[in-house]
Amino acid sequence: xxxxxxxxxHWDGTLMEHRHPWWPITRLGIKLAFRKKSFKFVFAGAFLxxxxxxxxxxxxxxxxxxxxxxxxxxxxxxxxxxxxxFRTYFSxxxxxxxxxxxMVFAGAGLIADDLKFNSLQIYFSRPIGKKDYVLGKCAVLxxxxxxxxxxxxxxxxxFKMVFAGxxxxxLDYPWLPLSxxxxxxxxxxxITLYTLLLSSLNRNRRYVSILIFAVYIFxxxxxxxxYERFREQYFSLLSIKSNLQQIAAFFFRVRSPFRVPxxxxxxxxxxxCLISVAVMRKKIRSVDxxx
Amino acid sequence: xxxxTRMTIELKDIHFSYGRTVALDxxxxxxxxxxxxxxxxxxxxxxxxxKILLGFLTPASxxxxxxxxxxxxxxxxxxxxxxxxxxxxxxxAGMDAVTFTAFFGELSGMPRQEAMKRAHDVLFYVGxxxxxxxxxxxxxxxxxxxxxxxxxxxxxxxxxFLDEPTANLDPQGRQEILELIQDITSHKDIQVLLCSHILSxxxxxxxxxxxxxxxxxxxxxxxSELRQLNYRLYELRIKGESDEREDAFLGRxxxxxxxxxxxxxxxxxxxxxxxxxxxxxFRVAAEEKVQIRHLVRSQTxxxxxxxxAVGVD
Numbered sequence: 346x347x348x349x350x351x352x353x354x355h356w357d358g359t360l361m362e363h364r365h366p367w368w369p370i371t372r373l374g375i376k377l378a379f380r381k382k383s384f385k386f387v388f389a390g391a392f393l394x395x396x397x398x399x400x401x402x403x404x405x406x407x408x409x410x411x412x413x414x415x416x417x418x419x420x421x422x423x424x425x426x427x428x429x430x431f432r433t434y435f436s437x438x439x440x441x442x443x444x445x446x447x448m449v450f451a452g453a454g455l456i457a458d459d460l461k462f463n464s465l466q467i468y469f470s471r472p473i474g475k476k477d478y479v480l481g482k483c484a485v486l487x488x489x490x491x492x493x494x495x496x497x498x499x500x501x502x503x504f505k506m507v508f509a510g511x512x513x514x515x516l517d518y519p520w521l522p523l524s525x526x527x528x529x530x531x532x533x534x535x536i537t538l539y540t541l542l543l544s545s546l547n548r549n550r551r552y553v554s555i556l557i558f559a560v561y562i563f564x565x566x567x568x569x570x571x572y573e574r575f576r577e578q579y580f581s582l583l584s585i586k587s588n589l590q591q592i593a594a595f596f597f598r599v600r601s602p603f604r605v606p607x608x609x610x611x612x613x614x615x616x617x618c619l620i621s622v623a624v625m626r627k628k629i630r631s632v633d634x635x636x
Numbered sequence: 637x638x639x640x641t642r643m644t645i646e647l648k649d650i651h652f653s654y655g656r657t658v659a660l661d662x663x664x665x666x667x668x669x670x671x672x673x674x675x676x677x678x679x680x681x682x683x684x685x686x687k688i689l690l691g692f693l694t695p696a697s698x699x700x701x702x703x704x705x706x707x708x709x710x711x712x713x714x715x716x717x718x719x720x721x722x723x724x725x726x727x728x729a730g731m732d733a734v735t736f737t738a739f740f741g742e743l744s745g746m747p748r749q750e751a752m753k754r755a756h757d758v759l760f761y762v763g764x765x766x767x768x769x770x771x772x773x774x775x776x777x778x779x780x781x782x783x784x785x786x787x788x789x790x791x792x793x794x795x796x797f798l799d800e801p802t803a804n805l806d807p808q809g810r811q812e813i814l815e816l817i818q819d820i821t822s823h824k825d826i827q828v829l830l831c832s833h834i835l836s837x838x839x840x841x842x843x844x845x846x847x848x849x850x851x852x853x854x855x856x857x858x859x860s861e862l863r864q865l866n867y868r869l870y871e872l873r874i875k876g877e878s879d880e881r882e883d884a885f886l887g888r889x890x891x892x893x894x895x896x897x898x899x900x901x902x903x904x905x906x907x908x909x910x911x912x913x914x915x916x917x918f919r920v921a922a923e924e925k926v927q928i929r930h931l932v933r934s935q936t937x938x939x940x941x942x943x944x945a946v947g948v949d
Contacts, residue, residue: 464726
């Protein structure tokens with residue numbers, strides 16, 4: 346291969362100071378995620394619960410038309426759109442599981458690959474700081490997670506009003522949009538930091554993928570084992586999913602699924618977020634110091 | 637004390653330690669323009685110095701400027717104005733060379749479209765034009781080196797930091813990378829700080845050299861001047877009445893502060909300090925009853941200079 350097929354020329358432009366230096370990192374991360382077929386498949390599948398719940402919103406307004414399908418009042422209650430309906434959407438097993446799968450495909454390698462391929466030093470040889478780097482990586486995951494939480498949540502409200510032909514729903518629950526935004530933000534930030542914590546702990550993307558999945562499932566199994574043995578609801582604090590369900594109940598003002606103060610769940614999930622930030626501060630550096 | 641200078645790099649009394657291990661111990665140096673080689677044995681502090689210049693590490697004490705920007709306070713400006721080609725393989729999995737190069741151009745502050753256009757130009761320049769859409773994971777060692785050079789050049793820096801640019805390359809690949817660096821330094825108005833263990837690489841590209849040893853500055857200046865000013869190199873062959881006489885002669889050379897090396901074919905390379913008279917050599921030979929049968933003033937190579945600076949025989 347010959348060199349200098351074309352001569353070097355100076356660039357006559359001016360380098361700018363980016364207002365959001367993290368944005369190119371985010372854009373690249375999203376672009377690279379969509380290059381993977383497996384990710385596209387899982388991401389599309391993650392909208393399935395939203396479509397099912399949207400159908401539920403439609404059925405709730407046409408309940409008379411579907412009368413022959415519902416023989417009991419409890420099944421009719423299932424299609425009642427109220428804050429509990431939103432809580433169910435945001436904390437149902439399948440949505441949380443699909444979010445974890447998205448993290449496996451889109452998030453596992455975000456930092457692990459940069460550690461493996463030594464690319465941190467070229468990132469930091471540019472005018473960006475550690476904060477911009479982490480923010481850029483977080484924003485990749487937040488983009489996917491907020492698409493699965495905020496967007497469907499707000500669409501449910503809009504469609505409910507469209508199908509009902511009135512604003513009665515929003516007048517009954519004027520705080521609901523804020524709850525959707527608040528819980529979506531909490532859920533997305535937690536899952537993002539959980540993923541990046543594990544991604545920054547190892548250089549092997551496959552190992553990180555297994556960890557993301559295993560820690561989530563193992564916490565649930567651990568809760569199941571202890572609960573079966575001791576019949577004590579406080580063991581729900583061991584489970585990531587149960588803690589998220591507790592928080593969801595708090596945000597949507599419905600009864601907690603476990604008889605445990607919600608503040609404990611909040612503290613546990615916040616502690617995981619803080620650990621994640623501390624680990625990233627330690628692991629993400631431009632220089633590997635070998636002592 | 638603040639130093640503001642028009643020199644490319646100026647450092648004053650830089651100290652840095654990794655815990656208890658002193659990496660840089662009072663480094664003061666300056667250079668302006670052209671290509672400068674950064675030399676030193678393992679653990680001399682070359683990489684630490686490069687990382688301090690880039691702002692990756694903060695010196696414990698001392699002052700410094702790169703292109704007039706303070707190494708403590710204006711790191712972003714330094715990083716915008718310099719290009720860095722690291723020693724290790726660096727890539728982002730799943731990317732092609734154009735996206736990779738354009739991405740780092742954009743991170744440096746180039747508009748997106750401009751960065752993409754420039755990435756194509758730079759990749760052609762380093763010889764990756766045909767392979768620019770291939771996934772980086774499929775690149776050979778030589779192609780990865782060129783890619784690293786491309787990402788360092790994409791934002792048209794005023795100063796390039798090259799850390800072992802010819803590492804892991806076959807002779808032809810090495811020659812091509814050196815040609816590129818020579819082209820950049822001689823025709824493109826880009827200054828280069830080249831950190832390498834391969835002395836011949838530095839000798840072929842750089843006019844100036846900085847030699848570090850044990851965290852201290854061992855020598856600095858133009859290679860041609862360092863060769864002349866510090867000492868003169870002579871090659872000589874001797875014949876004594878006995879081996880003891882010859883050994884005594886060599887021992888006396890040390891008294892003259894003259895370092896020497898003996899090759900397998902008994903050629904002696906003597907580094908005579910600049911302030912010593914050549915006649916002193918003959919006087920010692922006469923006193924020790926040793927004949928000097930061959931004496932030639934030799935051109936000092938960078939290896940000789942390096943060996944002398946770091947005190948390695």
